[in-house]
Amino acid sequence: MGKLSLLGPFSAIKFLFRKPKTLRFPFEQKETAARYRGFHLNDWDKCTGCGNCADICPNEAIIMEVHPEIKAVPENGEKNERPKLDYGRCCFCGLCVDICPPGSLSLSRDYLHIHFDPDTFVFTPRDDNADDKAFVPDEQYSILKASLSHRKRDYEGFSSDMDFALFNPDRVEMPEIPPDERKMSFIEQVTGYNQEEAVKEAQRCLECRLCEEACPAHLKISDYIKAIYDGEPAESLRIIYEDNPIPSICGRICMKHCEDACSLRLRGEALSIRWLKRYAADTIKDFKETLEQNPGSYTGKKVAVVGAGPGGLSLAYFLKLMGHDVVVFDELSGGGGIVRVGPPRYRLPEESIDKDVDYIASLGVDFRFNTRIGRDVEFEKLMSEYDAVYIGIGNTVSRSTRVENSEKCLLALDYLEQNKTDRKNIVTEKIIVIGGGNVAMDVARESLRLQNIQHTGKNTVVSMVSLEDWDELPATQEEIDEARDEGIVFNPAWGPKKVILDDFGKVKGLLCMKVKSVFDEEGKFSPTFYEGREMVIEGTMIVEAIGQGPDYSFIPKSLMEKIEFTVRRKLKVDENGMTTLPGVFAGGDIVNINMDAVTAIADAKIASEGINSWMSR
Amino acid sequence: MLKQELETTFDNITIRMEKKNQLELSITKDGIMSVLSFLKNKGYDHLHVISCVDWIDDKQLELVYILSAYMKQDVPGETEQLNILLKTRIGRDDPKYITSIALFPAAEPYEREIHEMFGVDFLGHPRLTPLLLERDYDIPPFRKDFDTKQYVDDVFGSVPSVEGEDKN
Amino acid sequence: MRELELYYGPQHLGMVGNFSLTLQVEGDKILKASANPGYLHRGFEKLMEKRSWIKNFPMVCRINVIEPDSMEMIYSMGVEKLAGIEVPERAHFIRSIFLELARVGSHLFGLWAYANMLGFDTVAQWAMYHRDLVLDLFEELTGGRVYHIYIWPGGVRRDFPEGFKDKIVKTLHTIGGCVPDYDSTFFNNRLFYERACNVGKVSRAEAMEMGGVGQVIRATGMAYDIRKVEPYAAYDRVPWNVPTRKEGDAFSRIWIVRDEMIESVHMIFKLLDEMPEGNVYNRIPNPFKWRIPEGEAYVRCESSRGELGLYMVSDGGKEPYRAHFRTPSYSHGLTVLEKALEGANISDVGNIMMSLYVVAPEIDR
Incomplete structure (x- = not known):
């Protein structure tokens, strides 16, 4: 404390002669800081309409508004909704920016809005580059016109930063x-998540439900993940069973369209929806006890299902719950169809398949395995004895390349099927796999394992040859990466020309041509090759895995003529899943372009409703 | 040390220390005043706040007295700054309690507020007049069964939706 | 002489914020005062019970307009204590620097209010201008001038921008350079001394009894400051002093405000020197699923007006079950003020109230 004075204060008089510090607004303006939290900007190209901003807004200032001019693409997780703000409520906290998964929302450095019409305070923010009327360059900007429709260009303020994002x-x-x-x-x-890992992963879900629209079977993903987070896997399983009765299978081999729509994938990794489903299915040991389901009261109707694949199993389940009698025929010794044959044991063990099949059987579905329609039972008999027939046979015949000497090659499905029996294939030390899809990957990776078992310690090699180049390979990236990690040799963009035989007529190698392009300009499959660029891949065993087709030989010719096909050689069905043969329904790979289990389940759900109303007509 | 003394002096006292610097004491309704004066004599002379929590599922109101020493040097043997949460539960229907103003004059407005917000009657309090609110309420407004939104709807009309939503 | 009842406020030139007093007066002398808060009651604590943990974060700062930052800090501390969240070391330093800047800003506002009320308009204008310079710093760091919404559970919301340290130093030097002017014009002004000395005297015993904290108790010679008593953030990482005085009157309380500002500025310089590199935020769980385990926590920090506490209870849910802020103005504005006004002159009501640093929104919550 200094000396008290009465005259000291007069020293302040010197400030009279200094320049004033006050800004003479509006003639003088102050630039806002680079991080200023002003009005919103939204990059509509990046925005997916997930609605997380509306959910987190503490003042409920944001609603999601449908814009019909935007195309919704559910399989990519894109909705045609965009946020709309009420600036009478917004508190400019910026939580919406920090939660925005695509990072499309940001706040600008603008904060002036002067208008006579209070309705203008309700505002749908858009990106500034798209709209040069509302966003003007600095030199054209006038403070006298300042409003939401007259703002500065390139004036982004508080924006998203992944280090501070509210999602993980x-x-x-x-x-x-x-x-x-x-x-x-x-x-x-x-090996599967344990409880702690599953809860931790489930916690990442933002509950925006984009995945549910992307899933062909529209599982209530958000709900069952929430149940896992709440530590109630039983409840989770019940929710899954509403739409998908084969969770142990789908939890392992689902093509997870949901994860391709997850909003977390945009700037991070998608939620592991498939693995969480697997967790729910594996944690619950006894489905019967947990689900407490009973077949519906008996209706007196009988349905025959041809093929116990994912579609057939699901259909049987849904129909049984409705109270119908269901008999499922399959030529294999167990349920699962293609998922029993195709996916290798390291991806889908038979025990998991049997767990799902056994549960469906426990509801009273009659499974007749080792029974081939057309051989053991006539198809007409099914048509006459049952009220409805469902064909879910899938694609069971492997195609061949038909190059010279290709009859010396093995076919993928036969090869895989034999590996599931006790008499596994005897493999050689050098194997060539032709194809670039998921089945080819399965063949290659199984071959590698068989080599390691049968030729332990020796120098073995599995080479893959595919027409498609790295970026076009039809197999999932996951499979490709894992196959490469295991040491499989890839030869992408090479096409087989001839199988080379040695003097004894045994396979010696594969002559290949370099591929110029796989598809023509219209996108049709029509490979072209470079003349003269050839190479020989050494191999003493070749497996062809270039695709599969259906086998309709069980249907008599007279009936076959009545069945119509689409231009892409798929069975033609109506909106209830019924083919052009009355009472005969179909679904799965023989109907869909998108050939996977979950699409077959979606078909089965539709067909179960269709069959139900067909029979009670 | 304090813990042992408390345990030997008072019956029915439960003591928990799960978080740093925080001693949680629970005691039956009639023990509060004696514990408060015991603690005050020990040197815990700073009453921070009296709070109230409505445990509606248990049909109880919990009164929480939070106190500490102004300076830990004032408390012999005290090494860390301790915040003491002294809690007791009283019935939710027609709750009555006694005032602690005689021990801590600072308690006056807190008790007044709890009376207003939770409806607890503090016997011996000189002015239990409304503190913050202007209207009368059927249910004291900070109780869990007081529905703020319902009240707003009833008194002020409905909360307007975001404009544009109605226009559809 | 006749006894009269005088209604003072809620709108009055001599006070800041909406707050009213009913005074029993005899002539100029106040016999008894009774405080009537509630004009700014917004029911924050009730609102908090309906909002998820993250949605409360932009709201709590609004409890106190003048210094929102300590509100953010106390809420974050409460959540961190309940949920057991660790904060990175750099974030502790940023929090401390940020809170000290807020203290300077708040004290300048308080100085404006006090000087304005006494009629020292020149000083009031200076204080407001210098507060604006601090707000410029906040704008640069957080994007907001008044409500910064910056300290959140797990750390702080953004790191320092490029060159921000230098800006802090520059601004604080600008403000600090004016201390001689402030001193000669206001603090060493004989008129201020005459107005404030021996006015609104609160003894130490009275202060302790009535829950006095902050400048009120420090003006009676007790170095009671939560930053020292129960250190949080980075306050125990650098040396600093708690300014105290002995008189316990308005004059000494305002002088403590001045000394605290200077101490804060020095502390910021030290903290800036010691500040480590590293991340400033440990990610909190997904806000839509975030639950905090059952439990209760009492946390406290030193706001510019004194000890600020938060008692928060979680029942394991997505929202706080109960939150109760113990604000310094609550006891200062209700208990201490009523006591200090007894026997005072009517012309000193604003003087005493402002010297007690009563901020009405903080009382009402």
Whole structure:
């Protein structure tokens, strides 16, 4: 404390002669800071309409408004909704920016809105580059016109920063057996989440439900994940069973269209929806006890299902719950159809398939395995004895390349099927697999394991040849990466020309041509090759895995003529799943372009309703 | 040390110390005043706040007295700054309690507020007049069964939706 | 002489914020005062019970207009204590620097209010201008001038922008350079001394009894400051002093405000020197699913007006089950003020109230 004075204060007089500090607004303006939290900007190209901003807004200032001019693409997780703000409520906290998964929302440095019409305070923000009327360059900007429709260009303020995002972009890693270890046997590659991991992963879900629209079977994903987060896997399983009765199978081999729509994937990793489903299915040991389901009261109607694949199994389940009698025929010794034959043991063990099939059987569905329609039972008999017939046979015949000497090659499905029996294929030390799809990957990776078992310690090799180049390979990236980790040699963009035989007529190698392009300008499959660029891949065993087709030989010719097909050689069905033969329904790979289990389940759900109303007509 | 003394001096006292610097004491309704004066004599002379929590499922109101020492040097043997949460539960229907103003004059407005917001009657309090609110309420407004939104709807009309929503 | 009842406020030139007093007066002398808060009651604590943990974060700051930052800090501390969230070291330093800047800004506002009320308009204008310079810093760091919405559970919301340290130093030097002017014009002004000395005297015993904290108790010679008593953020990482005085009157309380500003500025310089590199935010769980385990926590920090506490209870749900702010103005504005006004002159009502640093929105919540 200094000396008290009465005259000291007069020293302040000197400030009279200094320049004033006050800004003479509006003639003088102050630039807002680079991080200023002003009006919103929204990049409509990036915005997916997920609605997380509306959910987190503490003042409920944001609603999602439908814009019909935008195309909604559910399979990419894109909705045609965009946020709309009420600036009478907004508190400019910026939580919407920090939660925005695509990072499309940001706040600008503008904060002036002067208008006579209070309705203008309700505002749908858009990106500034798209609208040069509302967003003007600095030199054209006038403070006298300042409003939401007269703002400065390139004036972004508070914007998204991944380090401070409110969502977690990193998934909980799925525990896996390392490549060097797993390639030695058929042990299941992933070991599954434990409870702690599952809850932690489930916690990442933002509940925006984009995934549910992308899923062909529209599972209530958000709800069953929430149940896992709440520590109630039983409840989770019940929710899954409403739309998908084969969770142990789908939890392992689903093509997970949902994860391709997950909003977390945009700037991070998608939620592990498939692995969480697997967690729910694996944690519950006894489905019967947990689900407490009973077949519906008996209706007196009988349905025959041809094929116990994912579609057939689901259909049987849905119809049984409605109270119909269901008999499922399959030529294999167990349920699952293609998923029993195709996916290798390291991806889908038979026990998991049987767990789902056994549960459906426990509801009273009659399974007749080792029964081939057309051989053991006539198709006409089914048509006459049952009220409805469902064909879910899938694609069961492997195609051949038909190049010279290709009859010396093995076919993919036969090869895979035999590996599921006790008499596994005897493999050689050098194997060539032709094809670039998921079945080819399965063949290659199984071959590698068989080599490691049968030729332990020797120098073995599995080479893959595919027409498609790296970026076009039809297999999932996951499969490709895992196959490469295990040491499979890829030869993309090479086409087989001839199988080379040695003097004894045994396979010696494959002559290949370099591919110029796989598809023509219209996108049709029509490969072209470079003349003269050829190479020989050494191999003493070749498996062809270039695609599969259906086998309709069980249907008599007279009936076959009545069945119509689409231009893409698929069975033609109406909106109830019925083919052009009355009372005969179909679904799955023989109907869909998108050939996978979950689409077959979606078909089965539709067909179950269709069959139900057909029979009670 | 304080813990042992409390345990030996008072019956029915439960003591928990799960968080740093925070001692939670629960005691039956009639023990509060004696514990408060015991603590005050020990040197815990700073009453921070009296709070109230409505445990509607248990049909109880919980009164929480939070106190500490102004300076830990004032408390012999005290090494860390301790915040003491002294809690007791009273019935939710027609709740009555006694005032602690005689021990801590600072308690006056807190008790007044709890009376207003939770409806607890503090016997011996000189002015239990409304503190913050202007209207009368059927249910004291901070109780869990007071529905703020319903009240707003009833008194002020409905909360307007975001404009444009109605126009559809 | 006749006894009269005088209604003072809620709108009055001599006070800041809406707050009213009913005074029993005899002539100029106040016999008894009774405080009537509630004009700014917004029911924040009730609102908080209906909002998820993250949605409360932009709201709590609004409880106190003048210094929202300590509200953010106390809420974050409460959540962190309940949920067991760790805060990175750099974030502790940023929090401390940020809170000290807020303290300077708040004290300048308080100085404006006090000086304005006494009629020292020149000083009031200076204080307001210098507060604006601090707000410029906040705008640069957080994007907001008044409500910064910056300290959140797990750390702070953004790191320092490029060159921000230098800007802090520059601004604080600008403000600090004016301390001699402030001193000669206001603090060493004989008129201020005459107006404030021996006015609104609160003894230490009275202050302790009535829950006095902050400048009120520090003006009676007790170095009671939560930053020292129960250190949080980075306050125990650098040396600093708690300014105290002995008189316990309005004059000494305002001088403590001045000394605290200077101490804060020095502390910021030290903190800036010591500040480590590293991340400033540990990610909190997904806000839509975030639940905090059952439990209760009492946390406290030193706001510019004194000790600020938060008692928060979680029942394991997505929202707080109960939150109760113990604000310094609550006891200062209700208990201490009523006591200090007894026997005072009517012309000193604003003087005493402002020197007690009573901020009405904080009382009402």
